Amino acid sequence: MLRGERGETVREALELQLEVGKFYGARRFVPITNVHMMGDIEVMGDSGLAHLRRLAQAGGHCEVATTTNARCFDFAHVEQLGQDAGEADKERRLIAHLREMNVITTDTCINYQTLYQPHFGEHVAWGDTGTVIWANSVCGARSNFESGPAAMAAAMTSRVPEYGFHLDEHRKGTFVVQVEAEPEDFAEWGALAKLVGESHQSYFEIPVFTGVKRAPTADELKHLGASLASYGSMAMYHMVGVTPEARTLEAALGGRTPSETMVVTDADIERVFTGYRSEGPCNFVVFSGPQLSLLEMKRLSELFEGRRVHPGTTVFATSSNGVLSAARALGYAQALEAAGVTLLEGVCVYILQNLSRMRERNGWTNMVSNSAKIVNTITAHKFNTILRRTRECVEIACTGVFR
Amino acid sequence: MHGGVPVSAPLHTIEVARAFGPIVEGVAVVSSEGFSPRYDLDRWSGVITKRGHKLEGVNIRDKILFFPTAKGGIAAGWAFFDIKAKGIAPKALVFGVTNPVMVQGAVFANITITEGWSQAPEESIRTGDFVRVNPQAKTIELLRRAEPSP
Numbered sequence: 001m002l003r004g005e006r007g008e009t010v011r012e013a014l015e016l017q018l019e020v021g022k023f024y025g026a027r028r029f030v031p032i033t034n035v036h037m038m039g040d041i042e043v044m045g046d047s048g049l050a051h052l053r054r055l056a057q058a059g060g061h062c063e064v065a066t067t068t069n070a071r072c073f074d075f076a077h078v079e080q081l082g083q084d085a086g087e088a089d090k091e092r093r094l095i096a097h098l099r100e101m102n103v104i105t106t107d108t109c110i111n112y113q114t115l116y117q118p119h120f121g122e123h124v125a126w127g128d129t130g131t132v133i134w135a136n137s138v139c140g141a142r143s144n145f146e147s148g149p150a151a152m153a154a155a156m157t158s159r160v161p162e163y164g165f166h167l168d169e170h171r172k173g174t175f176v177v178q179v180e181a182e183p184e185d186f187a188e189w190g191a192l193a194k195l196v197g198e199s200h201q202s203y204f205e206i207p208v209f210t211g212v213k214r215a216p217t218a219d220e221l222k223h224l225g226a227s228l229a230s231y232g233s234m235a236m237y238h239m240v241g242v243t244p245e246a247r248t249l250e251a252a253l254g255g256r257t258p259s260e261t262m263v264v265t266d267a268d269i270e271r272v273f274t275g276y277r278s279e280g281p282c283n284f285v286v287f288s289g290p291q292l293s294l295l296e297m298k299r300l301s302e303l304f305e306g307r308r309v310h311p312g313t314t315v316f317a318t319s320s321n322g323v324l325s326a327a328r329a330l331g332y333a334q335a336l337e338a339a340g341v342t343l344l345e346g347v348c349v350y351i352l353q354n355l356s357r358m359r360e361r362n363g364w365t366n367m368v369s370n371s372a373k374i375v376n377t378i379t380a381h382k383f384n385t386i387l388r389r390t391r392e393c394v395e396i397a398c399t400g401v402f403r
Numbered sequence: 404m405h406g407g408v409p410v411s412a413p414l415h416t417i418e419v420a421r422a423f424g425p426i427v428e429g430v431a432v433v434s435s436e437g438f439s440p441r442y443d444l445d446r447w448s449g450v451i452t453k454r455g456h457k458l459e460g461v462n463i464r465d466k467i468l469f470f471p472t473a474k475g476g477i478a479a480g481w482a483f484f485d486i487k488a489k490g491i492a493p494k495a496l497v498f499g500v501t502n503p504v505m506v507q508g509a510v511f512a513n514i515t516i517t518e519g520w521s522q523a524p525e526e527s528i529r530t531g532d533f534v535r536v537n538p539q540a541k542t543i544e545l546l547r548r549a550e551p552s553p
Contacts, residue, residue, distance in 0.1 A: 019510045020503065023423050023518075043441070044481045047488030069477075127477045147480020150507035164503060201437055201472040203502035233437075233474055233502050351478075377476070379453050380442045 001157065009060040013153035020150065021161025029159040030166055034118060035064055036111050036126040037151035039098060040071035041091040042353050044148065049094050055152070056097040062155035067106040067115055068098060069128045070291060070318070070348035077344060082361060083354045091353070103155070107346030108320035110291050112139070113218065115322075120244055123166060125154035129229035130222070130290050130373065132165075136236035138221055140244035142166045145203070145235055164203070165235055171245060172254035173208035173238050175200065176261040181269050182213050185389040186296075189220045190227040190372025191272040194387075195264055197232025205232065207262075208252040209239040216242065219293050226290050227372035276386040278402035283310075284364040284383075285397040287390075288318040288349040289374030294326050300341075301332040303394040309340030310400035314362060318344045341397075350378040359383065368396050413535070413544030415527045419497070420519025422538035423506065427515050428546065429467045429494040431534045433525050434458050437472035438496075440482040440508075449491030463493045467534050469524045471499040479504045483512035495536040497524070497543060517543070 002018075004011045017029070041049060071091065078088045095105050108114055111126075112134045118124050118141035125146040126132045135141040144164040146154055154160050164170050177196050183189045196207050207228070216224070216239070228234045238246035246252035287300060300317060309315050317336060319327070324345050327333040333343055352358065359365075359381060367383040369375055370393050375385040388396065396402065436457040440446065443453040444463070451458045473479075486492045495515035496505065509516035515536050524543070528534060531549030536542075 016507070016510055019423060020507050023421050023506050023510070023516075024503070025421075038477050038480070043478045043485070045446070045485035045488065047485050048481045051484070127480070129477055145477055145502055145504045147477045147504040147507045149480050149484070149511040150503070151480075201474060202500045203473070204500070230476075231474075233472065235502075377442055380444065382452065382454060384454075 024163035026161035026163040035066040035155040038069040038127040042072035052097040062102040066155040072353040130226035133225040186223040193227030280365040301335040304339035415545040418521040419517040422517040424515030438470040439474035441476040441478035479508040483508040
């Protein structure tokens with residue numbers, strides 16, 4: 001490959017992987033079976049688009065099944081959201097280049113709920129931190145954070161350098177979280193993860209949750225993981241009795257002495273919620289980041305049933321084409337739209353193109369969400385963010401009153 | 404006065420654990436808070452815009468940035484390449500602890516990056532000091548102190 005026998009694009013891809021592998025002291029490559037990559041015009045910019053065009057023209061080709069993460073346009077809503085037509089056109093071209101290179105443009109950050117579930121020990125190359133932490137923790141599969149160019153490289157070479165979470169020694173718990181709290185709402189699982197992640201920001205820190213009182217649902221683990229990855233830059237957690245490499249606390253720690261035991265109570269979680277302040281009108285409520293599962297769509301449609309979004313308030317809910325198609329077939333989508341909720345497909349709100357100007361134009365200062373992840377990530381757009389439980393978010397959406 | 408040390412000798416040297424990229428020299432910006440090019444940075448101006456970030460308002464262009472940690476996001480992979488193409492990239496990223504996204508992104512954009520340090524930089528290096536990052540030798544050298552303000 002390095003001699004260029006499989007083409008220039010493969011040679012370049014492998015060189016990138018070699019340098020990253022050298023940085024981490026990787027001794028070899030491991031074959032992978034699935035790639036999930038982030039590639040959207042908002043984050044790639046003109047230079048990234050030009051790079052993709054060059055790769056596509058040079059015959060770049062993904063050798064393993066490769067899907068894409070949420071992007072920054074829902075083409076049906078470009079005008080309504082006041083997004084740039086020129087940028088939307090670039091996004092279309094970007095998607096076309098990806099398809100030329102054999103990428104399946106699924107535009108979802110919940111591939112693990114909707115597209116591909118890797119088995120125990122399977123090596124994959126996933127982008128979007130929320131997907132990686134799910135693969136490592138819940139599936140027992142193995143992936144590092146593979147950013148756009150790195151995931152693209154892996155797709156072309158069908159391998160990744162073996163470092164980090166591909167190795168047993170990096171998958172043992174490093175500290176213990178004694179969960180005395182009993183989180184119920186997604187926002188409470190997210191708040192728990194915020195407390196753990198914010199105080200232990202490191203890719204190689206792995207919390208071991210113990211004492212969880214009941215079996216969490218898939219969507220609860222989704223919010224927990226996405227929040228841990230966002231606040232803590234973490235790629236794995238264990239939950240004793242729940243995740244596959246944590247049948248016991250001892251197994252999760254793998255003989256290692258935990259650096260500390262952190263206790264989280266309901267009062268700690270409550271303090272997260274009371275820490276947010278409203279600045280001006282509460283007229284922007286978001287259910288996104290991660291995209292909603294069908295079960296979340298159903299539940300949300302039930303909470304909005306018989307209600308209307310407050311005049312002047314905008315409510316976004318985002319999901320994938322697959323989930324939204326099913327939600328429409330089942331009537332959940334119509335129920336949400338009847339209540340005044342805007343459903344966006346294939347996007348995540350915090351990466352929407354033109355979001356800062358959208359904020360200014362609509363007079364949004366606060367963003368209220370039940371997702372701890374988006375409450376963290378959207379702050380670059382100068383929102384004052386507020387984490388609230390799902391039911392409270394609906395209440396704020398329908399009354400315009402902060403509570 | 405006396406012969407003294409050659410002018411090129413560093414005033415202080417910090418060793419780093421892992422490193423990639425060309426040797427670079429520039430003005431240091433030392434942060435006590437972590438960094439994400441997606442969450443914290445306006446990728447059109449190169450200014451850190453996250454409300455309340457310890458470096459809010461600082462322009463990162465051509466700087467040598469010291470961060471204790473990397474935060475969140477996969478986006479850095481493309482973001483560094485993007486800001487380099489826009490001419491607003493830093494010269495080097497010096498992390499206490501980083502994550503593979505930052506490394507992949509820096510390698511892809513050919514921006515110098517290091518991880519791990521023998522001594523916390525704030526003990527010896529201050530914002531405004533002139534430093535050299537040498538990935539081959541895995542060192543960071545303090546070349547001269549910031550000019551005292553008039």
